[in-house]
Amino acid sequence: MSDVPFKNPGWAGNTGEFDLSEDQVRGDDFVGERPKHGGHASGSATMPYMLAEKNPDAVLFEGEYKERFEKILTRYPDKQAALLPALSLAQELRGYVSPASMDRVAELLGLSPAYVRGVTTFYTMYNKRPVGRHLVQVCTNISCNLCGADDVLAAFLRYTDTELGETSEDGNFTVIEAECLAGCGFPTCVQINSRYFENVSPTEVPKIIEHLKAEGDS
Amino acid sequence: MAYPYVSDREVRVVSKHFGDPLQRRIDTYVERGGYKALAKALEVGPEDVVDIVKSSGLRGRGGAGFPTGVKWSFMPKDTNRPHYLLCNADESEPGTFKDRELIRWDPHQLIEGCLIGAHAIRAQHVYIYCRGEFFETTQVLARALEDAYAKGYVGENILGSGHTIDVTVHAGAGAYICGEETGLMNSLEGRRGLPRIKPPFPAAVGAFGMPSTINNVETLCAIPHIVTHGGEWYRQWGTEKSPGTKLFCVSGHVNKPGNYELALGFPLSELIEDVCGGVRNGNALKAVIPGGSSVPIINAEEVSRCSLDYEGCVAVGTMLGCASVIVMDETADIVKQVRRMADFYAHESCGQCTPCREGTTWTAKILRRIEDGRGTEEDLDTLMQTTQNMVGTTICVLSDSVAAPVQSSIVKFRDEYLALIRRGERVGAA
Numbered sequence: 185m186s187d188v189p190f191k192n193p194g195w196a197g198n199t200g201e202f203d204l205s206e207d208q209v210r211g212d213d214f215v216g217e218r219p220k221h222g223g224h225a226s227g228s229a230t231m232p233y234m235l236a237e238k239n240p241d242a243v244l245f246e247g248e249y250k251e252r253f254e255k256i257l258t259r260y261p262d263k264q265a266a267l268l269p270a271l272s273l274a275q276e277l278r279g280y281v282s283p284a285s286m287d288r289v290a291e292l293l294g295l296s297p298a299y300v301r302g303v304t305t306f307y308t309m310y311n312k313r314p315v316g317r318h319l320v321q322v323c324t325n326i327s328c329n330l331c332g333a334d335d336v337l338a339a340f341l342r343y344t345d346t347e348l349g350e351t352s353e354d355g356n357f358t359v360i361e362a363e364c365l366a367g368c369g370f371p372t373c374v375q376i377n378s379r380y381f382e383n384v385s386p387t388e389v390p391k392i393i394e395h396l397k398a399e400g401d402s
Numbered sequence: 403m404a405y406p407y408v409s410d411r412e413v414r415v416v417s418k419h420f421g422d423p424l425q426r427r428i429d430t431y432v433e434r435g436g437y438k439a440l441a442k443a444l445e446v447g448p449e450d451v452v453d454i455v456k457s458s459g460l461r462g463r464g465g466a467g468f469p470t471g472v473k474w475s476f477m478p479k480d481t482n483r484p485h486y487l488l489c490n491a492d493e494s495e496p497g498t499f500k501d502r503e504l505i506r507w508d509p510h511q512l513i514e515g516c517l518i519g520a521h522a523i524r525a526q527h528v529y530i531y532c533r534g535e536f537f538e539t540t541q542v543l544a545r546a547l548e549d550a551y552a553k554g555y556v557g558e559n560i561l562g563s564g565h566t567i568d569v570t571v572h573a574g575a576g577a578y579i580c581g582e583e584t585g586l587m588n589s590l591e592g593r594r595g596l597p598r599i600k601p602p603f604p605a606a607v608g609a610f611g612m613p614s615t616i617n618n619v620e621t622l623c624a625i626p627h628i629v630t631h632g633g634e635w636y637r638q639w640g641t642e643k644s645p646g647t648k649l650f651c652v653s654g655h656v657n658k659p660g661n662y663e664l665a666l667g668f669p670l671s672e673l674i675e676d677v678c679g680g681v682r683n684g685n686a687l688k689a690v691i692p693g694g695s696s697v698p699i700i701n702a703e704e705v706s707r708c709s710l711d712y713e714g715c716v717a718v719g720t721m722l723g724c725a726s727v728i729v730m731d732e733t734a735d736i737v738k739q740v741r742r743m744a745d746f747y748a749h750e751s752c753g754q755c756t757p758c759r760e761g762t763t764w765t766a767k768i769l770r771r772i773e774d775g776r777g778t779e780e781d782l783d784t785l786m787q788t789t790q791n792m793v794g795t796t797i798c799v800l801s802d803s804v805a806a807p808v809q810s811s812i813v814k815f816r817d818e819y820l821a822l823i824r825r826g827e828r829v830g831a832a
């Protein structure tokens with residue numbers, strides 16, 4: 185059980201508001217553990233993450249990632265359908281989808297580089313350039329907006345000392361506006377890398393930032 | 403359980419275990435009667451499952467409200483070609499937050515619903531398309547799926563029945579339009595999520611060119627309960643034309659926002675006053691959007707007459723949509739909020755159709771101008787005309803969705819627009 189001072193700091197078993205230990209949620213098999221390989225091909229190993237530690241020069245794909253990529257391929261009737269999951273894996277490793285990553289994924293899936301670029305640029309979640317260790321996405325759509333999301337966004341910009349869409353000098357934070365994150369009943373909803381922070385108010389922002397800095401990887 | 407908020411007016415069928423993390427464990431789920439409906443469905447066969455669902459009158463919970471049993475019966479009966487069931491978990495309609503909760507609290511309920519649905523339409527593979535932002539949600543679901551594979555509820559020869567059904571969780575990558583059924587199919591196939599022209603309809607040519615059916619998460623979550631208890635049981639709630647229960651996602655200026663499962667036909671004013679503890683700070687109610695950002699906005703007087711079922715919403719000039727009730731009190735700035743929604747649609751339009759691509763951007767720009775105090779009265783006419791040209795002229799209904807909030811707000815809250823135009827004065831704070 186984490187002792188973070190705010191509500192709902194992320195993974196299912198770690199939701200402060202319900203006061204449950206990880207063990208109570210899933211037994212030894214808790215979802216908060218990032219699964220590496222093994223398990224059924226349909227399972228969690230094929231699902232993407234957003235990590236704080238990124239390696240822009242990582243090879244696509246080798247080791248654990250190769251295994252995950254191969255599992256993904258077994259789930260679809262054709263190779264092209266693995267394109268989105270493969271791009272997500274590339275982003276998980278490298279932190280963003282560079283033209284070189286697109287070309288490599290195109291090669292792996294037997295698609296043309298131009299086609300892969302067309303698809304990649306269609307989707308907002310593929311970062312087209314490097315982002316900070318923590319990508320902070322503040323929902324400012326209607327439900328959160330009614331409850332003061334603009335102030336939360338302003339607080340994140342102020343306390344991370346960045347401009348909207350830019351990365352802070354220490355490389356820790358990139359703050360962007362997000363469209364509705366489907367957490368409308370828990371405003372303001374903020375996604376930081378893979379996790380949701382809900383019921384965020386401007387006064388909690390400095391605590392969250394301190395917590396992230398102290399925590400390292402997420 | 404004190405799941406953020408609960409009310410004794412609720413009828414909790416699909417949301418029964420919200421707030422109970424033990425429900426995620428397969429052992430607990432089975433102990434509580436889980437996967438029995440699957441066994442029953444496999445025993446009675448596809449035709450009977452479709453009949454049970456038809457008799458329940460269950461209507462799609464993804465927005466359009468099409469009867470699920472009828473939709474399933476459109477699927478071809480032969481299995482010369484693979485069939486696919488697609489589960490739409492792309493939940494991105496502003497105001498909607500039910501599917502994520504359904505998956506993270508009760509993943510096996512969805513998996514069981516998917517398996518029964520697949521059996522009913524003779525599909526051997528189910529794809530659950532989760533929006534890309536749902537990292538935690540897809541993890542919970544994928545872990546549950548691994549457990550279900552390990553126990554033989556999914557995969558080859560399910561429960562010794564000889565049937566094979568595979569389930570795959572597929573993560574999207576951030577595009578609202580991939581929630582539209584044919585956009586989702588394109589996205590699943592590794593393309594841009596561009597909606598397709600219909601016909602051909604998905605039941606003839608869907609995902610990977612094969613017959614496909616697409617259902618919302620909440621729709622599929624109701625299936626195990628209906629199969630277990632029968633169609634009549636489900637009809638004890640709701641109205642003749644809108645039977646059953648529905649999750650209402652209440653957000654905005656209420657004291658207790660959250661997901662509430664209520665019998666359809668519930669009075670909107672009671673939902674706000676009673677179930678959600680009233681408008682915050684004792685403020686007066688200004689407006690409500692009852693079905694997510696794509697439906698017309700209604701004022702306080704209309705709220706008092708609105709009952710929450712598909713027909714009741716139409717009667718006051720709006721739609722139930724996916725039942726995402728966004729409540730705005732007297733401090734709300736209607737122009738700003740409509741502009742924010744217009745920005746959203748301008749961002750999410752896929753750009754295939756000119757009226758939508760150009761119209762969404764124009765609308766957002768004009769609204770921004772008005773909001774900044776630089777608008778004119780003619781701008782309101784231009785907005786009405788532009789949005790009118792966006793209705794019924796495009797491939798999908800995203801374009802129509804912009805007209806709903808813009809036109810209804812101009813008609814009902816014209817004085818707020820005019821105040822901004824004439825004096826540059828804002829009416830509300832947020």
Ligand SMILES: Cc1cc2nc3c(=O)[nH]c(=O)nc-3n(C[C@H](O)[C@H](O)[C@H](O)COP(=O)(O)O)c2cc1C
Pocket residue numbers: 461462463464465466467468470473490491492493494495578579580581582583584616617618619621622798799800
């Ligand atoms: C622009 C657009 C976005 C949509 N987004 C979603 C969505 O996020 N989730 C969903 O379940 N349905 C969404 N729909 C509705 C689907 O197209 C489809 O009607 C629904 O998934 C069918 O499932 P049902 O019969 O169970 O309601 C959207 C439709 C449109 C036009």
Ligand code: SF4
Pocket residue numbers: 579596597750751752753754755756758759796797798799800801
């Ligand atoms: S209406 Fe808009 S979102 Fe829908 S297909 Fe046309 S351009 Fe794309």
